[in-house]
Amino acid sequence: MTNPQKFLYPKTIDEALEMLASPDSCPIAGGSDLSLQKSTSFTTFVDITRLPINGIIEKDEFISIGATSTFNDLDHPLVKNIANGLLSSAASKIMDTPLRHQVTVGGNIVGRYWWSSLPVVFLALDGKIVLQSKEETRTLTTDEFFEKRPVHIMSKNELVTEILIPKEVTNYYGDCQRFSVTEAAHSIVCIATSFKKESNVCSNVRIVAGNLIRSPKRLTDLEEMLEGKELTQELIDEISQEAGEKLEKIRNNEIASGEYRKEILKVLVKRALEGALN
């Protein structure tokens, strides 16, 4: 177990960033991951849940989701409006009620495990991640943020403060499908898809697979198969058959074999495209 020596409770982002500049400190949000880690070099935990970064609001061209919003907070009218409710309905199916009250969006994308599911959805929605440190504020696309593990993307004293979802995707079609042994268990495969549909033609297609490796992955070969086309049942069948064929070997994990997960991937791609269409 981790061994915090001190908790600090900043009330403003500036105060928090000042505290995080110290080499022995790290942010704690829901604490559901940090409390289970075997060890960490950090001894000062900066509790970021009292910062004003827990709201869901409209901002110019984006819907802004504060990093300390919990999974249950995503049951919000602004979020429900996004791509057939893709994000809110995905969040409502992950974990159980008490965990969804505790686990934060920021903690889920930074403390990333193979089972983390929100990164898959954020990547499908072409979101942006806002990072703040004492020195600067920078905004990364989800393609950039999820390309590598968080330690290679962000510095230790950076805080994720918000996730931005372009308002444009509000009218997109979308769906998320996850497969786990029981509803509350870690998912073995997760698929999220979103696309624009005008006069039956699909564009801006994103098909993202997750829970196969630590970071979510866009299945660009499948996206290309759908881009500029009409989504018919025949095309759905064709696309789903190709799912996973171009991915590097899907490994066995403690719950399922790689072969099995590849088969499940095909089924979920089919269901996600059918779901988005309906």
Next chain:
Amino acid sequence: MEVKHLQKITIEINGEHKKFKIDPSIMLSDLLRENGYFGVKIGCRNGDCGVCTILLDGKTVKSCILYAAQAHERRVTTIEGLGDPLGIPHIIQQAFAETGAVQCGYCTPGMILSTLELLEKNLNPSDQEIKDALDGILCRCTGYVKIFDAVKLSAERLRGEN
């Protein structure tokens, strides 16, 4: 030997303001039990089984994966906070007892607190809503049927029926 820095925190527990000097690495479930709130059970210590469930600012959370320091200046409700201290149980506790929803009793505090959270928002829950509200707590005795009966009976009584 490593000397631990003790941290002062205050938590409102079942309506009472309590001050503690804690080792910052103590989990909330352990702090509560050390202070006599034995209705908080310890099971998996992994956030899986839910027997340590309490209400934090009115919402269910699993106290075995929450540091006590995270509850500083927040409101905690344990099962001891329900009902009358003179022995008259809360309507939900009574319904659990009457319907046979309590067998070994280990999951019962978490089940009752989850029911309370649900019924405070919704006095007419559907079966699916009951299932969703209780999904964080495992029961290995009852098969959940009696627990569902208890939630429905509680809802009826809180609606002023039965």
